[in-house]
Amino acid sequence: MVQQLSWKVGGQQGEGIESTGEIFSIALNRQGYYLYGYRHFSSRIKGGHTNNKIRVSTTPVRTIADDLDVLVAFDQETIDLNYHELHDQGVIIADAKFNPAAPEDCKAALYPVAFTEIAANLSTALMKNMVAIGATCAVLNLDTHVFLNVVDEIFGRKGEQVVAKNMEAIQKGYEVMQEQLGSSTNTLKLDPADGKKRLFIIGNDAIALGAMAGGARFMAAYPITPASEIMEYLIKKLPKVGGTVIQTEDEMAACTMAIGSNYGGVRSFTASAGPGLSLMMESIGLSGITETPLVIVDTQRGGPSTGLPTKQEQSDLLAMIYGSHGEIPKIVMAPSTVEEAFYDIAEAFNLAEEYQCPVIFLSDLQLSLGKQTVEPLSLEKIEIHRGKLVNEDLPELSNKGYFKRYELTEDGVSPRVLPGTKNGIFHVTGVEHDETGKPSEVAVNRKKQMDKRMKKLKNVRFNVPVYKDTPHEEADLLMIGINSTRGVIEEAKERLEADGFKVNHAHIRLLHPFPADEVAEVVSKAKKIAVVEHNITGQLANIIKMNVGGSDKIHNICKYDGNPFLPHEVYDACKELL
Template sequence: MEELTIVIGGEQGEGIESVGEILTKVLSQMGFSLYGFRNFSSRIKGGHSDFNLRISSGKEIYVNAEKVNILVAFDRASIDLYINQMDKNSIILYDSKSVKSDNLPIAPKGVIMIEAPFQELASELGSPIMKNMVALGMICALNNHSASSFHKVIQEQFLKKGMKISQLNVEAFEKGYAFIKEKNLFSIPLVPAINSNKMFLSGNEAMVIGALASGCRFMAGYPITPASEILENMINMMPEFGGVVVQAEDELSSVAMSIGASFAGTRSMTATSGPGISLMQEAIGLSGAIEIPLVIIDTQRGGPSSGLATKMEQSDLTAMLGGTHGEIPRIIISPSTVQEAIYDMNTAFNLAEKYQCPVFIAADLVLSTSKQSAEILDPLRIEMERGKRVSDEELAEQGKALYDRFAFTDDHISPRTIPGQKFGTHHATGIEHGQTGHPTEDYENRKKMMIKRMKKIETVTLGEDIKAEGEGEDLLLIGFGSTYGAIREACEAFNKDGIKAGLAHIRLLHPFPADQLEGMINKARQVIVIENNYTGQLADVIKQHIPDHSKIQKLSKFDGRPFAPSDIRKFCKELV
């Protein structure tokens, strides 16, 4: 097979993450393209959890497969959830201790159900908790992989628990491997991979790597699903780069600290989710008013309020666009793959300093927590653009007691100073101010300052503001964020059927690339805007900028699950 999907499911706390981590590490080293999706509950232990891994020998993949080839079920819920997605000649391995063989649902024709003694074999080694490694051994045998390629990775995974525990986990793996081989079951091997060695990482991990590579040396954050991993990874990695990470008492403190560090000249960021964005809005307004660079990652999740903390939604767009009281400039970038997430962080820091304003990274739960194959970081693609900074020599030439930090300029961007620079003294206040920062209510000054702040971002571009693929003459599918994978595969299916479909994935959400999108919409016969929210927030933004709304239709999904390609095909078939 050129492609294979494996699902490992059970209760949280049963070691599903460890199985997925080891499996993906080995397969990634072999050169396979991978996409791993985590489905988990809002609790530390208990509640159903599963890891869905799609493996490809060749093409890049950015979404879950809709058919499952191997299901490893530690609980009954895994079988109930996935049995109707099992493909012909697929295999279900279920734990004989926790899943009773009587009264199981009837499997589709061609599906093989195997009662597997995960817990029993692990107990023979003295610890039933090692059933996850028994299951990993069975998966490896079914895929006809060499067992030795997994030994080293298993040992490394558990070495921190001691050599004895590490070796016992290898033995548990071997017991599972031998069980399948002794049963003489047919295997489901993959065509050898053709890709070079790649990283396999989540969007959260990618954004941390991108931030550190881009010179970020301060982060303040408060734990919140699904952004907590960003804070945790920063805490682990930042010391090696000489930076500082602070777990603040709340989100308001986090953003205020980040603004302060940025004011002092350090590249700074914070990361949160929807509830945190709500709490940060007043301080974000301060960043815009005093023209301080700030990078904010928003890993969108289900709302409102605490909502669905571990489920998918893209419903913060309106908050990012206009959540602050009053009007400020802001830039919103939306990565659609893990690869983009790395370099978008570099772009975000450069734009924040160039335009001296807050820059949002509009991530979402699926992008943040799912894992994808990505090319090794290319340091030559990392650029450092610090924006307009005044040197000590330039300040000395001016020789003024107070510096015109908010000076009116032709491009509306005022040169920055850093605290401590001689002749760089100025006020920094959220109250409306003149060129030196002193508060003023002068009407003409107010008008000029608003124009200065708002117009300075008009020249913002990512180079690729819209990621366009396909002709799109019959059908144009528009989206943002992690919906890219589902839209892309839906387009491929339509094109195979003779329908000229194309996608327009919005990478720069603000300032909005209206002229580019309008040209694409004008060429299409039907236009569908696909997004994970109820009201169609992206569709509404498009309608604000595109005068002809007659072709535009919304496809919304808001049940907490990401889009599948079949969701899009089913909706669009009636239109084309």
């Protein structure tokens, strides 16, 4: 009996690899197991190697595993590219159709199973993935009936016969694999799960759901990996609550539409990746100078240019903080878990309206597309705050009938009215302006308006700007990260502490304005600091040095090959520092 295991299915993109992993993981999630799945796929519609690695555990997991217990291969390339992850007791289940062969240095056991032939004999070769699931059941000692409800949900609309044939394919794969195993010890059996019901979603689904819960009723976006699922989810769901989604001709149109909708009083946003954010920069400046609320989701991916559109990276940090021409108040957030993504995106809309500025919601490909078990989310924890929005007609004004939309205030935030508010008329323009919005190039006015706008950043309220797991007053090492590196850092920390080291962990959730005091506090308690991030220049480490200092004890642990960190990589790098 084992508490966790790692399973991977691979083949050519377009031959059912994703659905195989989906059926396998959903069934186990419903048994009460915790799962974490990460999909490696090519930036093309069909063809090219793809795989889905899924970690199954009786306890929570937030990252992929170092090694691999079971590899399901639909082609030889899958074996050649992934066998090195298998440990000595690992198992390869491969389609006999391609005469699979294990490399000489592979110590895992190889079992050919005629996925395609069995499926074709039953009904259609398309069901080969179900045969593979059945073979997996034999290796893992799983009851094939745990897949019945999932198969029924997916194929039920095609009729009972189709459901029955798919279940028959699973059972046949189980039987054929069991015959090969015989009395072999190459079987794995998981400890029983707790049976509790939990969500199994990707980060993008949590972002979309959180946006709805936070009051968003309009989204304008252009499809781009890895952000598209946010738009796809809301196309189905937002109209049910009176909302609208528009697919625009490009990212510039998406951003300006969101600005216009927010100006009209509807909570609105857009979502894209690095290339799309580059196109939005001028519009983000428009949001800043007109003090119009705006939420933008940036799901980071490999760059520059088209770069690695389906691979992991965290290289947009500096661009999101400093990218706009000129200087505007801007808030940049970075959730570290799927749960945080749900709650934080709702808070992003509050912050955008309370401080009347653009809010960049920074994710990364691993957080956005990694599918994992999530505890039930609570709508009761979400509150909606609209800031200084005037919801009533105004008294008649004496200053030529114009409302002071950009009034100089102590906190830098001016009263805001919606179009059509009685006596609330004002100018709105992208050029510098006075308190009523009338264009002005007067030096004194320029300074006052700049001071007013930037003053907002001194008072930004965010409940947990830094996640801290810092039990040690004097730590041997402090590990710092953002976004999806939280899970891999937590595992590396656990291993280092088992070695006898005192290790603290901080994950930064508010990048701008930077929570310097909180970060300085944890930095001061560590002898050495390891900043773990997915880019080549150490952008997060540089932001920390700029705001807090500590250059003498900050060390970079950077990965930028498009793949997520594995726990042993972070552990080994930190062990070397210590």
